[in-house]
Amino acid sequence: MLGKSHAFRYRDATVIITLPTRDQATESHDEGSRAYLDGYVLEYGADIARTAGINTVDVVVQQGEAIDVPIEIFARQPKAVDLLSAPQQQRLDDIVTASTDIASNAFEYWLSLLRWKTNNFRIGRREPLDNQSGWSTYLHDTETHHPIWAATIFLNVNFSSAITENVWEEVRSTAERAEETPIFYKLLDDAHESHNRREFRRSIIDAAIACEVFMRSLVMNKVPLELDADMRQMLEEANINQYLRKFVPNLLAEKRRTVFKALVNDHLNSLFDVRNKIMHMAREDRATAENCIRFIKATQTLFEIGKTYE
Incomplete structure (x- = not known):
């Protein structure tokens, strides 16, 4: 290479x-x-x-x-x-x-x-600044200051996808066609990056927008071009719940529809609820690292479910 x-x-x-x-x-x-x-x-x-x-x-x-x-x-x-x-x-x-x-x-x-x-958001991005010293957290006696307990140390090992010959050729042919990276993939990358920097609110918002843009694109790509402009606009502006409950499931084969409905019930409903709470009510109590990871994985699963219709 x-x-x-x-x-x-x-x-x-x-x-x-x-x-x-x-x-x-x-x-x-x-x-x-x-x-x-x-x-x-x-x-x-x-x-x-x-x-x-x-x-x-x-x-x-x-x-x-x-x-x-x-x-x-x-x-x-x-x-x-x-x-x-x-x-x-x-x-x-x-x-x-x-x-x-x-x-x-x-x-x-x-x-x-x-x-x-x-599928590697880290390429071309700097690693976040680490604000930790590398030392463990200790519990000290308040009078003698003698350390009596130390936290367990965990090591995080990041896995990165290598750029192979096949990937190199895929990028070459994609660039030659002047094909753009889908915006929902960029938003998912941003969600990864924000989580990596412990910016959990932004990570959740990016993941939610990625899911919303993906589902709207999925549906609108199947709408006939000759459809009345006003009707097309109504579909584009429909509430996201219409996409979750009706529009997207109706596009999927039975097996994928079952997986999608489970994803909605287990994760996507929660994702959009947390997003709305952050954006409209300034509540960030659910903007946690655990939720970020859960919602990012749910977004990736959504992309896989709908990949047939990209």
Whole structure:
């Protein structure tokens, strides 16, 4: 995978995103390394790296514009202003500004495809700042301050989906088709990220909106285009309970309908109730880590149930 590139059209430009090469990868996760080798296994008496972690990629934007510059500029450091007229300098500045905007947005688009195809919200996102010291919590005697009890220490191990050759090809073909990551997948990623940062209110709101957008998309994609505009608007604006009780179940085969109804009763009703309490009544007593995990899993299950109709 190291050294591979994706090239795709984005905003009337060609964008090329390239992973670091094997020569640019360090043997361990060094500070400032572009990539590092990982997942070592012992083969024939030698440690062989099976995976690599990527810290930076190259993003090249080709806009297809040409501008004449003096030959002397190629022997100078960048931005030799004495060799260019003011209009030429302004034109180059405009190209730089446009290219920066395209590169930034194209990179985020590319990351969204990677997260979508790997189902890994962590790609391209920083780990949250840890406000814990690493020491256990102790109970002390109030008079002598002698520690008499210590909390059990738990270790959290995060699992991340690797970007395999198959995933790489899926992202390439998706980008070439200029296909966008569905907004409900982005919202689910945001719910994961907020939970990871212990922002439980936001996580629950994102999960609820992800479910709502998914169900509305599911139904509206099945509505005939020739349907009267007012009737279509009525369906689009219908209360979410109509989708939970009638619209979505009517689309599903019997087995999936049974699973969906159980999901509604066990989790989705609770999710929308908690969302409403947070947004409309400022009550956050149910915005807990446990509920975040429960609702995120329910959202993922909903996506699986309705995947046939995407």
